Amino acid sequence: MNGFLRRRHRSIVDGAGEEILLRGVGIGNWWLPEGYMWRFGDAAASPRQIEKVVEDLIGPGDAEQFWRRYRDEYVGEADVARMAAEGWNSVRLPLNARYLMADDGTFDEPAFALIDRFLGWCRTHRVYVVVDLHGAPGGQTGTNIDDSPNNYPELFTTPAHQDATVRLWREIARRYRDEEIVAGYDLLNEPLPRDFQYKYPAELIALYKRLIAEIREIDQNHMIILEGSNWARNWSIFDELWDDNVLLQFHKYWNSPDRDQIQEYLAKRAELDAPIYMGEGGENNNGWYQASFQLYEDHDISWNFWTWKKLSKLNSPATVRQPADWQRIVDYVYGGAKPDRAVAKRAFDEFLDNLPLDRCDYRHDVVDAMMRRAPLRLQAEYFGHLGEGVSYGVTGPGTPLPGFRESDRVTVRYRLPRTDGDPAPEGDEPNFRHNLGQERADHEVMVVHLAEGDWLSYEVNTVAPGGLAVRPVTAGGTGRLAVTVDGTPLNGATELPAGRHTLVVRAEDGPVVLDHLDVTPVPAGGDPGDRA
Incomplete structure (x- = not known):
């Protein structure tokens, strides 16, 4: 690793001018829990809903201790070391604003300390970090994946949420402007899906431009990473580059893995003379992994697999083993009988015990498929x-x-x-x-x-x-x-x-x-x- 990553025409290069193709994995569920990774599905899909389940079952005091330990132990240095050993050179780090910044605008220093520790592990093992604002103040999607409080993308309707987003990104830029292990700043994850893509495109463009200007007042080093609307797939908003150091990002799930599916992104790369990044793709089977990530490699597209670790699933590299009484938790989430507090506490404690990588089931076949190994x-x-x-x-x-x-x-x-x-x-x-x-x-x-x-x-x-x-x-x-x-x-x-x-x-x-x-x-x- 040598210096900051930056755009050079259609490529990403390091400080020595060497071209870098990002090959990475996302750490979903750490700073923004998602219900399907807990086997809760849509019954408790967002962080707020999952938090309510935990508190209902074990009480506020034990719930607070659970989350403190969860944040501390969900990812360890062993995870980063394994990523590097497998050949990934980058990781995408999804963040939830609510865990980093209070309503009054003060920042959570213990939370940032955990992020700093993670960056230190990545520095040690030479793995770049894409800092991803997955859950912006007010929500940028109106769905569970951004922890929206009211199931609406209020980021684009409420100036106070926009101001808070600016404040957070300025703080991230202040803290990490000299950190070469940070690959870039992914400003908003999957903004404005479905019909919202047609309702607020001007607001999205305006916010992107504002965020870029505010970040550049502090940090002139890092790449700005911009996602299209509608799950990052709609790039119609990108008719020019708003900064000289930009990486454009799309996501792909459950599509036909062939060139026709990415042709519009290849065309935009040529039109704007900018590098492109498939920042999320996964949740499928091994054949699809083999074909999809080969597709991106063949066309010199940086890529990132979603996601590294989740509970009791077969299609991620690391599978957290299901606790003995976990099904009773799941049944309760779906409307079944409430387990007593001791049973629930035992299940949640076992869940935490199973988080370290050496306690997980490791899926070599998943990694081999995406690496064609x-x-x-x-x-x-x-x-x-x-x-x-x-x-x-x-x-x-x-x-x-x-x-x-x-x-x-x-x-x-x-x-x-x-x-x-x-x-x-x-x-x-x-x-x-x-x-x-x-x-x-x-x-x-x-x-x-x-x-x-x-x-x-x-x-x-x-x-x-x-x-x-x-x-x-x-x-x-x-x-x-x-x-x-x-x-x-x-x-x-x-x-x-x-x-x-x-x-x-x-x-x-x-x-x-x-x-x-x-x-x-x-x-x-x-x-x-x-x-x-």
């Missing part, structure tokens, strides 16, 4: 995103599925015929909404039809020297698949250095219907069974 399963249709001649080659016109990779001339089909009982009939767009990490249903699985001579290219990363074992799984055809790695035919004697590799499969001696590829690292001088 062996061992992993490469679904056939998730080949690279750099177009014909680089990521694939075909001898015929190809027929993509409606709504998926329609710009690529590759024939993709469902593996099984659809029936009247399936949720989506043949011809409908594929389903990419697998929020809990579940694998696709049989009728959702896609395959690629390769004519003789057609080929597909995939990225695979390895962490140690050795070989690769590749097992193609086909669903039809009379031909065979030839496999090369970095241009060399793959065989048991192939030795590869650690790092990034290009795996190509080609149909020979007839057509092949490819379902997926199982890729396993082989230690130097060993076989796949030697892997720990």
Whole structure:
């Protein structure tokens, strides 16, 4: 790390002028709890609602102690060290204004001390920090994700909330203006979703410009990170850059992972000559992770995975183990019987005990998927995103599925015929909404039809020297698949250095219907069974 990150045309560079692609993970639920990460869903979705549940069950005194310990222990240095070891070079830190600043404008020094401690860990492990105002005074979204007090984006209707937001950002800039580990200031998370995007766009632009001016009075060093409206997806407000050191951010969930879905952001990057950042994407299954984060890598887009740690879920790197009596808490939240105080206190204490990383279940498969790191399963249709001649080659016109990779001339089909009982009939767009990490249903699985001579290219990363074992799984055809790695035919004697590799499969001696590829690292001088 060398100096502050800054914009240089369409790239992010450090103080030495070296280009940096941010690869990161978000720490949701720490400073802004969300109900689904506690298994409370919409029944207690916002921080205020979760706080009420805790206080109702164990009383205000114990609740205060719970939250004090929660803030102190939700993330530790071990978390940051693991992020760095996995290859992430950045973390997005979502903050809730209510926990940092009182109604009278005074700042909470113990809260900032925890943030300072976190920045120190990131400095030690060389992980940049994106400071993200996830919950602004009054709320910028009108939903649970910003802790809105009245379920309305009152930030844009109440001058006092705007003044408080300015005051908070000035304080953040004052405290961290000389902190090189801070990558930039993400001014507002996902402002003005749904119909609000059309109601208050002028107010959003005005507030962005005001915040930039106020921050620049104090801090001329850090990048300003701006999100579009409507969950950060609507970039129509960006017709010019309001500062010379700007990074534009979008979010992507549950979409088709292909170039067509990001084309508008690529076009805006070219138009404004500015770097772009996919600042939130996740809450899906491993196949979607593999395809989506490959998409951003292929197009030089910085990215951030959501989210690092949550309770009893399978699709984040760290899973907090569910306490023994937690289901009774969940049942109460959804209208069931209220557990007695001792039971609830025991459950909340066990929850806190389970927060440290060494007490969590670690999901290597989740990390491997987003890093395209062996061992992993490469679904056939998730080949690279750099177009014909680089990521694939075909001898015929190809027929993509409606709504998926329609710009690529590759024939993709469902593996099984659809029936009247399936949720989506043949011809409908594929389903990419697998929020809990579940694998696709049989009728959702896609395959690629390769004519003789057609080929597909995939990225695979390895962490140690050795070989690769590749097992193609086909669903039809009379031909065979030839496999090369970095241009060399793959065989048991192939030795590869650690790092990034290009795996190509080609149909020979007839057509092949490819379902997926199982890729396993082989230690130097060993076989796949030697892997720990």
